[in-house]
Amino acid sequence: MTREKMLIRLKGKINEKRFEHSLGVEYTAASLAMVHGADIEKARLAGLLHDCAKGLATKEKLEKARKHNIPINKIEEKNPDMLHAKLGAFYAKAKYDVYDDEVLSAIETHTTGKPNMTLLEKIIFVADYIEPNRKYLKDMEIIRKEAFTDIDKCIVHILNSTLMYLEQRGGDIDYMSKMTYNYYINNSK
Numbered sequence: 001m002t003r004e005k006m007l008i009r010l011k012g013k014i015n016e017k018r019f020e021h022s023l024g025v026e027y028t029a030a031s032l033a034m035v036h037g038a039d040i041e042k043a044r045l046a047g048l049l050h051d052c053a054k055g056l057a058t059k060e061k062l063e064k065a066r067k068h069n070i071p072i073n074k075i076e077e078k079n080p081d082m083l084h085a086k087l088g089a090f091y092a093k094a095k096y097d098v099y100d101d102e103v104l105s106a107i108e109t110h111t112t113g114k115p116n117m118t119l120l121e122k123i124i125f126v127a128d129y130i131e132p133n134r135k136y137l138k139d140m141e142i143i144r145k146e147a148f149t150d151i152d153k154c155i156v157h158i159l160n161s162t163l164m165y166l167e168q169r170g171g172d173i174d175y176m177s178k179m180t181y182n183y184y185i186n187n188s189k
């Protein structure tokens, strides 16, 4: 599928703000790929499409996940919006002709990360958090710098902020975010 067609389709599925965010993740992921030596085109593609399922209503996310046999865990059951990552990978393939497993898995893991991520998965996870349209979050300048200088440290920093934020709000702490955090806190040099 041409990029032009992809953009038109994506624009019809998510709101203007989310679309801008997607473009931000696309070029941020491309920049990170340049610095860390990942495939630039794959990074762009995963970045552009990572939130392609985010526009579905909460209820629809559950329905579509069930319909397409996407496994739903307990936390996703309670917070179906989290399913947009898995659904995003599904739709990238079904609706945007993306067949590259590396790209699809980077889309699938972009919200929580996972232990032992590939470079592309790390890049999308980080780009989603730091892209320039993001509102200011704690330690943002430092986290943005770390993204380009020490991506594993950056991942720990992001998860630390996210987990603390979720804890303060009394929100569900996603099991996978915690797994990712524990992995990278023990494995980053």
Ligand code: FE
Pocket (backbone or CB within 6 Å): 050, 051, 054, 084, 110, 111
């Ligand atoms: Fe997302």
Ligand code: FE
Pocket (backbone or CB within 6 Å): 021, 025, 050, 051, 128
């Ligand atoms: Fe996003």
